[in-house]
Amino acid sequence: MAREQLPGAGVSLPPAPVVHAALRAATECLAAEVAGPRDSPPDWGEFQWRTARAVAAMLGISGLLATRLRWRGPDGWAEFLAGQHTQIAQRHLRLDALLSEVGACFAGHGIPAQALKGAALCRAGLYRPGERPMADLDLLVAPAHGARAAAALESLGLRESHRTVKHRVFVPSPATPARGFGEHAENDLKVELHERICEALPMRLTEISHLILPQCAAPGLNPYPSRAALLAHLLLHAAADMAIRALRLVQLHDIALLAPRLTPGEWQELAAWAPWWAWPPLALAERYYGPLAPVEALQALGELCPAHLRRACARRALYEVGMPRLWLEAFPGLEWTRTLAEAFLYMRARLVPSAELRAQRARMLQSEPSLATSEWSRLSQGRRIARFLRARPARPWPMYNVRAALAQPD
Numbered sequence: 001m002a003r004e005q006l007p008g009a010g011v012s013l014p015p016a017p018v019v020h021a022a023l024r025a026a027t028e029c030l031a032a033e034v035a036g037p038r039d040s041p042p043d044w045g046e047f048q049w050r051t052a053r054a055v056a057a058m059l060g061i062s063g064l065l066a067t068r069l070r071w072r073g074p075d076g077w078a079e080f081l082a083g084q085h086t087q088i089a090q091r092h093l094r095l096d097a098l099l100s101e102v103g104a105c106f107a108g109h110g111i112p113a114q115a116l117k118g119a120a121l122c123r124a125g126l127y128r129p130g131e132r133p134m135a136d137l138d139l140l141v142a143p144a145h146g147a148r149a150a151a152a153l154e155s156l157g158l159r160e161s162h163r164t165v166k167h168r169v170f171v172p173s174p175a176t177p178a179r180g181f182g183e184h185a186e187n188d189l190k191v192e193l194h195e196r197i198c199e200a201l202p203m204r205l206t207e208i209s210h211l212i213l214p215q216c217a218a219p220g221l222n223p224y225p226s227r228a229a230l231l232a233h234l235l236l237h238a239a240a241d242m243a244i245r246a247l248r249l250v251q252l253h254d255i256a257l258l259a260p261r262l263t264p265g266e267w268q269e270l271a272a273w274a275p276w277w278a279w280p281p282l283a284l285a286e287r288y289y290g291p292l293a294p295v296e297a298l299q300a301l302g303e304l305c306p307a308h309l310r311r312a313c314a315r316r317a318l319y320e321v322g323m324p325r326l327w328l329e330a331f332p333g334l335e336w337t338r339t340l341a342e343a344f345l346y347m348r349a350r351l352v353p354s355a356e357l358r359a360q361r362a363r364m365l366q367s368e369p370s371l372a373t374s375e376w377s378r379l380s381q382g383r384r385i386a387r388f389l390r391a392r393p394a395r396p397w398p399m400y401n402v403r404a405a406l407a408q409p410d
Contacts, residue, residue: 020327023055025042060249088130088132094185111149126258138191167195202244230258235255247318276338
């Protein structure tokens with residue numbers, strides 16, 4: 001995609017500290033509004049309201065705000081939210097149709113599969129169309145069915161674009177560039193095919209596939225084995241995003257909707273799996289939404305969490321671990337390492353990136369619009385380190401979204 005075609009590519013911004021303050025204020029204010037709507041809007045100027053659009057998009061909450069806010073705000077704000085709600089609802093219909101098509105295809109080929117995270121929550125009725133955005137469709141199959149599942153997806157007109165340690169990504173052929181700022185119904189529908197459920201925390205793989213895969217699965221789409229298994233997956237995914245400072249409020253909202261539905265027995269089931277990573281995202285969700293788990297369940301999960309991680313996360317707000325965070329960190333997620341040796345290996349990997357990470361950066365530079373206008377994304381590792389030692393660099397993603405929000409027509 002050419003630079004001049006990118007939304008906001010030529011927009012100038014105020015000094016970085018001003019942008020940082022605006023992002024932080026919008027993040028915390030909108031998080032409070034989603035959790036407990038208030039009667040009157042915040043007293044913001046034009047730049048702050050534009051930044052709020054960027055924050056709503058990054059946090060995945062535009063659709064929720066469209067239906068939950070009790071106030072209208074300035075001209076353009078309500079229209080932006082309503083437009084995003086419509087786009088999310090229309091995309092929901094497309095994703096639901098794709099999920100049905102994939103489910104029927106897999107059933108015909110004798111392949112058991114599971115729809116994961118957002119798709120599972122929507123199928124369970126926890127969200128209405130238009131409330132929860134979904135960039136892609138996540139599916140889990142057992143490793144024994146991986147090759148046939150990939151062939152089935154290809155028979156539906158999808159092709160594999162790349163692989164990560166977590167999944168294989170399938171995109172339409174031919175793929176089209178993403179449209180506009182925020183959510184758009186016509187953006188390509190991707191499928192991420194998982195054969196395992198794992199996350200790097202921050203580099204050690206934590207896998208819970210054995211908890212997610214049902215013991216007896218029928219061909220076609222299957223639910224999670226239990227609500228405890230679904231919550232465990234949501235918590236692990238949120239923990240990994242906290243570690244890389246990419247958490248979205250919609251992930252905490254997922255947790256807030258599901259957690260109160262667990263029975264005492266399901267909380268005991270979750271704790272029995274010894275999920276050392278579960279307490280930080282659950283505690284952060286409770287910071288905004290209030291009590292979500294029985295006191296004894298939260299205490300049990302807290303005792304499983306390493307003390308240094310619990311202390312670090314107890315002080316964190318959403319902005320500090322979320323997508324809108326402006327400042328780059330040398331070692332984000334260092335608190336998630338579990339030993340001094342692991343911390344040393346993680347810092348070394350950050351300073352001297354592997355060939356795999358360099359290849360991933362190069363691929364993302366071609367596919368991610370937020371990186372196309374970022375000078376930082378094109379620097380060599382040595383120049384990044386030198387730049388970092390001189391000043392605090394800004395992350396490309398929030399800068400891109402703020403520029404795009406400023407460039408939006410009213």
